[in-house]
Amino acid sequence: MARGNNSGNQKKQAKTAPLYAEALKLRGEGLTLSAIATRMGLGSPQHASKLIQKALRATIQEPAEELRKIELDRLDMMTREVTEVLKGFHLVISNGQAVRDPRFQFDPEQHEDGSVPQEALVRDTGPILAAVDRLLKIQERRAKLLGLDAPKKTELSGPDGEPLQFTEIRRVIVDPSASDT
Numbered sequence: 001m002a003r004g005n006n007s008g009n010q011k012k013q014a015k016t017a018p019l020y021a022e023a024l025k026l027r028g029e030g031l032t033l034s035a036i037a038t039r040m041g042l043g044s045p046q047h048a049s050k051l052i053q054k055a056l057r058a059t060i061q062e063p064a065e066e067l068r069k070i071e072l073d074r075l076d077m078m079t080r081e082v083t084e085v086l087k088g089f090h091l092v093i094s095n096g097q098a099v100r101d102p103r104f105q106f107d108p109e110q111h112e113d114g115s116v117p118q119e120a121l122v123r124d125t126g127p128i129l130a131a132v133d134r135l136l137k138i139q140e141r142r143a144k145l146l147g148l149d150a151p152k153k154t155e156l157s158g159p160d161g162e163p164l165q166f167t168e169i170r171r172v173i174v175d176p177s178a179s180d181t
Contacts (some may be wrong), residue, residue: 016054021052021055023040024055024056025050027052028066029070030069033049075138075145085128085130086131088127090128091123092122092123095125098116098122099122100121101118101122
């Protein structure tokens with residue numbers, strides 16, 4: 001009888017594995033639950049959500065690695081975009097015009113085409129600082145995804161700075177009002 005059950009499970013897994021894989025692939029591509037439901041003929045976003053949840057529960061290490069790679073690829077793409085912002089020269093604009101740096105002596109006769117040299121314009125550091133903040137968030141997400149952050153250690157200590165013994169920990173945490181007897 002166990003053999004029949006196992007055979008039934010294998011058939012069920014063979015049938016559901018491609019559905020799970022497709023749902024996870026579409027979700028990994030960034031499709032909404034509604035779009036996944038439509039594409040897979042599931043009837044509703046709730047059905048797509050349930051399918052994805054089941055797929056994630058059923059996921060073994062290999063598909064999880066694939067999803068991790070997809071996330072890392074997305075983070076790489078975001079990093080490239082943010083890096084472009086960092087490389088850019090952003091101008092301070094006021095009333096539709098680039099603001100000139102009053103410290104820079106600009107001779108319009110030197111530029112017959114009417115152009116203003118970049119160094120004569122005031123650079124806007126706001127987009128750069130925002131890009132740095134965004135890059136740090138991307139790096140934090142990457143570190144979490146890859147498990148790069150070292151675990152944080154916490155140690156309880158007594159009044160003299162020495163580590164607490166188990167009985168002290170119990171007294172301090174469980175019943176802090178208990179007196180020393």
